[in-house]
Amino acid sequence: MLKLVVLSDLHLRPEGVLSHGLDTHDRLVQGIDWLNRMHSDADLCVLAGDLVDLGEKEAYERLKHQVVRAKVPVEMTIGNHDDRDTFVSVFGDKVLSETGHVDKAIDVKGYRIIILDSAITGEPAGRLEPAQLTWLAARLDEAADKPVIVVIHHHANPLMTRVDKIILQNGMAFAQVLSRHKDIRQVIAGHVHYTSTAIWKGIPFTTVAGGHYSVQAMLDPEKPVPRLTGPAQMAVILGGKDGTTVHFDDYINGNPVLSVG
Numbered sequence: 001m002l003k004l005v006v007l008s009d010l011h012l013r014p015e016g017v018l019s020h021g022l023d024t025h026d027r028l029v030q031g032i033d034w035l036n037r038m039h040s041d042a043d044l045c046v047l048a049g050d051l052v053d054l055g056e057k058e059a060y061e062r063l064k065h066q067v068v069r070a071k072v073p074v075e076m077t078i079g080n081h082d083d084r085d086t087f088v089s090v091f092g093d094k095v096l097s098e099t100g101h102v103d104k105a106i107d108v109k110g111y112r113i114i115i116l117d118s119a120i121t122g123e124p125a126g127r128l129e130p131a132q133l134t135w136l137a138a139r140l141d142e143a144a145d146k147p148v149i150v151v152i153h154h155h156a157n158p159l160m161t162r163v164d165k166i167i168l169q170n171g172m173a174f175a176q177v178l179s180r181h182k183d184i185r186q187v188i189a190g191h192v193h194y195t196s197t198a199i200w201k202g203i204p205f206t207t208v209a210g211g212h213y214s215v216q217a218m219l220d221p222e223k224p225v226p227r228l229t230g231p232a233q234m235a236v237i238l239g240g241k242d243g244t245t246v247h248f249d250d251y252i253n254g255n256p257v258l259s260v261g
């Protein structure tokens, strides 16, 4: 069985600097500790972008120090808060595919995991470039006999709330490419800092709350949205031959224990 862990929206800053009043480095330390304690049997952990908050080099170096502590292999892509060039300067140009983006395909336990870089420099919304869509089509075609999980920073499916202002701009084109594969098990995103699941265009989509602040579901378009200190959350995806399940594992500010049974 495949076990894949996805963390997102780490929003690291340089030492001593908080983000929205939170020590995001300390939260990542707790996240890696949790990963090592609870999920050291995972096949892979993917960090789904907004790795740092303002693209600072020192923040990427702090990330690197935490990634090497993980007891499972870690892969990454970037989000709208990242700076692609600075990320590459710290992690090396092997993180880039031939698309020039932080895209990668990994085969594990009979699954194909595809990681996509949806960041547009300087913009909160996302996009996949034509070269990336062509690359994605090729990666899907060569894995026609395998179930596929895609990890991408931006949500492609409309959540029907105000976060759709910062959605993946060419989600329809993305969905059209995905539709060439008959067994897309999940498309997992971060970006919106809250949990959702959906079927869109016949494909299952999920967002994970991630490591930074979370927000309440924005169901009232008029109401201000409070930022919450938690939960900080990772998605734990268990994949068998016939089915794939996403669990949401809160590692900060989860529910207090009522009893143990």
Ligand SMILES: [Fe+2]
Pocket: 009, 011, 050, 079, 081, 191, 192, 193, 212
């Ligand atoms: Fe974020």
